[in-house]
Amino acid sequence: MGDVDNDLEELMSRLGDFGKYQAWQFSLHVISALTAGMHMMTLVTVAAVPDHRCAIPGVDADNFTAHWNSSEVLDSIPRSELGALDSCRIYGANGTTTDCDSWVYDTTYYRSSRGMEWNFVCSRRWMGALAQSAYMIGVFTGAVTLGSLADTHGRKKIFYTSSVLQTILGVSVALTPEYFSFLVLRFLYGVFGSAGAYITGFVLSMEIVGPSKRTVCGIAFQAVFAVGIMLVAGWGAVIKDRMWLQIVYGLHGALLMGHWWLIDESPRWLWAQGRTKEALAIIQKGLRMNGNDANVDVARYVSRGKARESSRDERAYGISDLFKTPNLRKKSVNVCLNWFANSIAYYGLSLGTGSLKGNPFLMLFLFSLVELPSYVVTVLLMDRTGRRSLISTTMILGGLCCVTASYIPQTDYRSVVVTISMLGKAFIASSFAIIYNYSAELFPTVLRNTALGVGSMCARLSGAMTPLIMLLDSLDPRVPAVVFGCLALVSGFLALYLPETLNQPMPQSLDDGEKFGVGDTCFASCVRSRSAKDRGVYEVALQDSDYKEIDKDTDRA
Structure with missing residues (x-):
């Protein structure tokens, strides 16, 4: 190494x-x-x-925000297929939707943050x-x-x-x-x-x-x-x-x-x-x-x-x-x-x-x-x-x-x-x-x-x-x-x-760093481990057969 x-x-x-x-x-x-x-x-x-929705002109103000499930909010903001309020669009004139430019944030967990500011x-x-x-x-x-x-x-x-x-x-x-x-x-x-x-x-x-x-x-x-x-x-x-x-x-x-x-x-x-x-x-x-x-x-x-x-x-x-x-x-x-x-x-x-x-x-x-x-x-x-x-x-x-x-x-x-x-x-x-x-x-x-x-x-x-x-x-x-x-x-x-x-x-x-680990991969280690195991089995088998031959020679003698 x-x-x-x-x-x-x-x-x-x-x-x-x-x-x-x-x-x-x-x-x-x-x-x-x-x-x-x-x-x-x-x-x-x-x-x-945090969770947010569009601010509704004439309803939401600095000192007052309408409840998220109030009729004013539900009538002014489109909803998704699952019923959630759209966080980026609001109904405009003639029922068309437009992108909003101000938002109301849920302050349950966060009172202020850079993201809100x-x-x-x-x-x-x-x-x-x-x-x-x-x-x-x-x-x-x-x-x-x-x-x-x-x-x-x-x-x-x-x-x-x-x-x-x-x-x-x-x-x-x-x-x-x-x-x-x-x-x-x-x-x-x-x-x-x-x-x-x-x-x-x-x-x-x-x-x-x-x-x-x-x-x-x-x-x-x-x-x-x-x-x-x-x-x-x-x-x-x-x-x-x-x-x-x-x-x-x-x-x-x-x-x-x-x-x-x-x-x-x-x-x-x-x-x-x-x-x-x-x-x-x-x-x-x-x-x-x-x-x-x-x-x-x-x-x-x-x-x-x-x-x-x-x-x-x-x-x-x-x-x-x-x-x-x-x-x-x-x-x-x-x-x-x-x-x-x-x-x-x-x-x-x-x-x-x-x-x-x-x-x-x-x-x-x-x-x-x-x-x-x-x-x-x-x-x-x-x-x-x-x-x-x-x-x-x-x-x-x-x-x-x-x-x-x-x-x-x-x-x-x-x-x-x-x-x-x-x-x-x-x-x-x-x-x-x-x-x-x-x-x-x-x-x-x-x-x-x-x-x-x-x-x-x-x-x-x-x-x-x-x-x-x-x-x-x-x-x-x-x-x-x-x-x-x-x-x-x-x-x-x-x-x-x-x-x-x-x-x-x-x-x-x-x-040292260049020599360290040359040829050492998981796959090479597995092959070496398998080869060593096979070699061990072969040597054991060879030894067993040798003993059997020795026994035969002894019997013939």
Whole structure:
């Protein structure tokens, strides 16, 4: 699977898989997942579009709105075949229907929102979709730019810069009074709110914990991300003013403000940069916290580090290195598609909770809560089944749930649709969690943050497309879910061509990354397993026949 730096692995093994030091650092890193989940889904409540109907001239006014089932309303607004009021048209002169230009909103759950202020309805639905897409495009941009910067300038610097800026932007976006300024701030909010701190925090954790704990820590990041979404629902149910609601969301970034003095730079990154002495200082600090009194021969490691440094390639690694060599290129394309499909299905199901009947805060909360048992099962299975088979299975099952739920009438079988959709969310949440761990293990240290950044970039590209794809429900309500489901099915199958990383050392150099997993696919493993089994049966049969021949010879004698 490629060579690894034996000196570094020896030191990291002394540190242990998960002692007090790793637990302390992980508890600091994982807060970035909480804020990322919250920032990602704020628009679901801050820009919510509740049930609405056309405002009737002469009947509805600022201080009075007619009851939805009053005779004035029923006589002025056309109804669908199922008896629901048309939300975009009103009767005009001579009984003709015309598009309305003002609306009345159901305030049962929402008193104010950007969607109600700026009327993200009917021919203006694109404005709400574009606002969510602007955030995802920001995450897309941050994933690729900040991911590369973290590989060249260090994880800690990018983590903290993003932490400060996400707090400032999270509050600023609540105060802007104009739509296009709002879009610009949403874009910048996405760059730093759900990309910089979250991705670098994840990588920092993956690079200090041992192989046996990477699964648990990686999945814990996704679980805390889901808790962040649950907080979106919780605060949305309590705070009814959209401005103060967004300010509260934004201020959660302050939880990361003290991290510059609390978290350490990744010793793996420092080692890969030739900064051996700094890496050793952090490892020694970790050993002391973990109660390990082992003596580290600093002079020996530093001298050997200088020898490596003199022969080390000084060039900086970037995105292009993921695609230059055949094996890395195949893995990169496959992983990118996996990120893309996971994200579009995950956010399609998350953003689609608003279209389900019932309390929108409860629906958003439940669709996030269902992820937690999914993560527990994933943790229990990942180190038994491996990454490859589990991610493929969960994606295929999640895709089937998406497609199935879209063909069941919600009016007649609401509970069935909700149940299948929640199952789909659980499966996709599981596969989305696995791809974070899987990506970190597939790529070498010199490209790890870049690879995660590119993967996250693909996820955010599909995330940016998700609100726009959901507008296709005007053609047929089933189209968005079918698109999401089919992408998950295709990517789930292609994941079988990725190498297994379970119990394998993490590659360090670019050469390690290219050698890692050559020829290892699910199908090749099955063939090898079958060949070994057949060979075993043949050898047993041969041994039995030999014994029979020996017995015959003995009898003749």
